[in-house]
Amino acid sequence: IKNTPWYLVSTFNYNQYLKERFIFIIFNILISIIASVTIGYYLMKKVSIITSPIDDFIKESTSIIPIQSQSKSDNIDINHHFNNIINTSKDGVYCSRTNLLNRKYFIQNANIKIQTHHKKFALLFIDLDNLKTINDTLGHHYGDYVISIFAQHITTFFNHPIDLAGRFGGDEFIVLTNNFNNEIDLIDKLQKLIIELNGSVSNASTVIPFSASIGVALTDNEIRDIEQLIINADKAVYDSKKKGKNCYTFYINH
Known part of the structure; x- marks a missing residue:
């Protein structure tokens, strides 16, 4: 009001004032939320860049x-x-000659897989036939070459994510797999594996064939211990050797 310290405020003006203040407050809250989310996302990306190598390392390991x-x-x-x-x-974890898991870490990983995944597994004990003959006749460098080729074939054949392959020692290899639908499917795979692992090594005058004798042990409700499976599969290998090598045999609990 002119010449006084008073202002004339109508109900309409007052409501308009409150509305403008409310919009201003809401606008500032939205700006704050957007700014907080943006800063949080930026910081999260920065932290992720720092921690992702560690996360990847843990995942792979x-x-x-x-x-x-x-x-x-x-x-x-x-x-x-x-x-x-x-x-x-x-x-060490891997055999330097074959890049397969060594015995200790195969057993450790295999036991965890068997206990974690409640499915039927097959433990294959694979014995390379005629390695001693190759070493004695052609030399150990030929034997080392055959072991390396043998391991490559095993790695290629058992390439399912849950398959596990290792070198048990010398001319012995072990594989844990559940990549089969039933025993008929497993037998079909074993027949293909026998063919896959057949070969020969030669110098100018001598040709020596090599092959695989395989023992197979299956998990059941009673046997889900990797060490016992290895013992059973190893016994089945001897039966394959008695049959004349270059074949597979299933362990049967008598």
Whole structure:
């Protein structure tokens, strides 16, 4: 009001004022939320760049050294896992000649797979025939070559993600697989494997054939221990040898 400190405020003007203030407050809240989300996303990306190599390393390393601890604390799981990785680096994981898991880490991984996946597994104990003859006749470098080729064929043949292959020692290899629908399907695969592992090595004057004798042990409700499966499959290998080699035999519990 002119010449006074008072303002004349109508109901309409007051409501308009409140509406403008409300819109202003809502607008500022939206701006704050958008800014917070943007900053959070930016920081998350930065953290992800730093941590992703570690996450990838843990993910890849679990295929070799599975996290076995079932502790409620994730920190204990990770610490336990990294301690296993450090110990692994000391004694090695893979056979240097074949790039297959060595006996220790095959058994460790295979046992976890059997206990984790409640499906039927087949343990194949594969014995390379005639390696001693090759070493004695042509030399150990020929024998090493055959072992390397043999391992490549096994790796190629058993390429399903859950398949596990290892070198048990010398001329012996082990494979754990559940990549079969039934025993008929498994027999078909074994027949193809026998053909796949047939070959020969020669120098200028001598040709020596090599092949595989295979023992097969299947898991059941009673036997889900990898060491027992290996023992059973190893017994079946001897039956394959008695049959004349270059064949497979299933272990039968008498």
